[in-house]
Amino acid sequence: MSLPTSYHEKELLLLISQGDEQAFEQLFNQYVPLLQPYLLNMLKSEQAVEDAIQNTFIRIWLQRDKLTDVEFPRTWITRIAVNECLNMLRRKQTEKKALDKWQEIAPSQSGIETDTQFHQTRELVQQAIDKLSPQRRKIYEMSRLQGRPVSEIAEELGLSVQTVKNTLGISLELIREHLKNNGILIPAVVFWTFLGIF
Template identity: 35%
Template sequence: MFEFTQSDEKELLLQVAEGNEFAFRRLFAAYHQRLGVHILRITQSVELAEEVVQDVFMKIWMTRETLANVDNFKAYLFVLSKNHALNCLRKVSREQLQLKRLEETNIVPFTTEAQVSDHYYNLIDEAIDKLPPQQQKIYLMSRHSRLKYHEIADELELSRETVKKYLQIATASIKEYVHEHREAIALIMALVHFFHFFKK
């Protein structure tokens, strides 16, 4: 187990905030195990606890610039992880209820071999949230509500070409955001596999 003085930890957080992967590995090594124990008490599930730890550290890496303003990282980390763990428990509960209803009606959920990971979907959701309001609205109307260009144009009182252009810009922004942040998934998974290997 790693321990840092307050000044050392502050310096480490500043290094992570600047994108230093080595510093992030040190931070992960120092906290991932005790965080896992903390989350296990909440979830009572080893698998879910591991998922929460991965998600939390991924979020920390993707929003690393904010670490420069964190004075008590342990408290920050544990509050962040507790909230995420409770959200995951609620999600699992909803999924179990939905599955039970599907089983009662003899409906089998459709799945494919090409399912994308939850992490990828989370990145897409984050990218959509960061779009300017008008782009976000047009993107959601097109992709989620399945409206055609002219339908969106009529509802928002815009030209069809403006809708098309906004949608192109929004799609490009989302792709760029996901591409830039895929490194977080790769980095977290590499760290998880590394520490699992040495626990054996």
């Protein structure tokens, strides 16, 4: 299966390792449709798949300085995504049969991944969420934690769909800004793709 790209994957990784957000966005857009059906087979939930993909690409971006060491990009990215799914299945104590099945075939964790930095990033995201105004936090949590569609949130809260989208966009930008102020830069595409903003 060939990827629709103007760069070879290793060239994209080299550009990303130099902080090129456009190259990162291209890689992200290429891999999301490839990973979604595969991960859905593991997680059985579209919301969980979205979270797994988002976490996968946050991990990739956080470790971008080591991307030049990656010999087989597709295998490496798929392994990170599979490991993220396994971690989610373990945390939620669900889909035990699926977990056992995938545990047997999942490769070992890559040395390139750094769980400490990833967990610090998640803590910073939670700090940013806690600082949101009550309405922004409620809309954000309904969307990201409960997995509810924008239209349903708008109807329940008596708001327009556009207002909900705008509020989510502002919330995500505030979260990104909080991360940036703490020395962590995450490309916007990771946050916004699943909200239909990109």
